[in-house]
Amino acid sequence: MSLERALRCRECGREYPLAPTHICEYCFGPLEVVYDAAAQRRRVTREGVAAGPPNLWRYIDLLPVSPERLVDLGAGFTPLVKASNLGRELGLPELYIKNDSVNPTFSFKDRVVSVAVTKAIEFGFDTVACASTGNLAASLAAFAARAGLKCYIFIPADLEKAKVVGTGVYGPNLIAVDGNYDQVNRLSTEVADRHGWGFVNINLRPFYAEGSKTLAYETAEQLGWRAPDHIVVPIAGGSVISKIHKGFAELTALGLIPGRETRVSGAQARGCAPVVNAFKKGADVIEPVKPNTIAKSLAIGNPADGYFALDAIRNSGGHAEYVTDEEIVEGIELLARTEGIFTETAGGVTVGVLKKLALSGRISPDELTVAYITGNGLKTIEAVESRGRRIPRVEANLAAFEAFLGEPGEDAAG
DSSP states (O other): OOOEEEEEETTTOOEEOSSSOOBOTTTOOBEEEEEOHHHHHHHOOHHHHHTSOSSGGGGGGGSSSOGGGOOOSOOOOOOEEEOHHHHHHHTOTTEEEEEGGGSTTSBTHHHHHHHHHHHHHHTTOSEEEEEOSSHHHHHHHHHHHHHTOEEEEEEETTOOHHHHHHHHTTOOEEEEESSOHHHHHHHHHHHHHHHOOEETTTTTHHHHHHTTHHHHHHHHHHTTSOOOSEEEEEOSSSHHHHHHHHHHHHHHHTTSSOOOOOEEEEEEETTBOHHHHHHHHTOSSOOOOOOOSSOGGGOOSSOTTHHHHHHHHHHHTOOEEEEOHHHHHHHHHHHHHHHOOOBOHHHHHHHHHHHHHHHTTSSOTTSOEEEEEOBBGGGGTHHHHTTOOOOOOOOSSHHHHHHHHTOOOHHHHO
């Protein structure tokens, strides 16, 4: 039995029954799921979690779904890698990478979609849909196929080719919209109202967003049931960073980890940095921007949860920073060169900002730091293909290869 209790407005605190809705009808604030905390304390233990499946469903009692009809592709419980090489280069001996690029459709979106599609079935939807910058598109298409649901996906028409192909292969109704993500999202909201479909990031958003908490749960468990000192998280709509922050707070409240404040730092591309801009100005209002960056998965100019991302950063004593497109590519290459992890442009943003924070002293060398890598580099190969290196070509014999090396061949040695 699910331990979710109600939906609550994050602004005014009014509560609503559990239903496919996401906006408070009084103040228009966003709704989020609240749980029976006393029942969770009785049911959730470290031993119980460890005995669960090796995926996100090991935390099912902390998620807003019932176990009877889970839609499962094995998402979650991804590697937490001790990044010794990258840490040595940045002066961070206690640096870890949470590598979500190895999920079933190669991004963290498999976490949130697992929850959202399961919830869509509970609510009786036969059609699911989303507005997406790419990673959500592939994930929803895959999970809808698994669940046998009809699926409509709305994407910006200029989306990276690999993400379009990687979505279309699952057979959804894929709609390319002339406009940026914010325009695609506005259209999707109108479609959701008209057709009554289960839009995972609109009317199902309170449930969908809860899946991101599992990034915090896994990190804490993989660190031996403790929270890190500092985390660096990419910001698109702002939900992931605020939900990771919430996840650590929930584990503390349940007595599963010692109480401590994890410093939360946010990363954006300079060409789409509304949250970072507000942080740097000391402002409470986030001004929308028109995105212009190669990090298309983060190109949300008017982030729905931007205020809550900003709040998590400030209240935890973290920082917010952006990087240029050139620094994004350098971040992709730096992670690949040092740790053998090929990330997409969002990960390049994370690593680029991690580097800036380390070199500026905003991350202390004695802090246990976790950087979140949310997607696979094969999704945005265009970002690095122009920097491709010349591949030498030799004839198919040893003498030719040794000539390439500048060493004398067998014949020359006589």
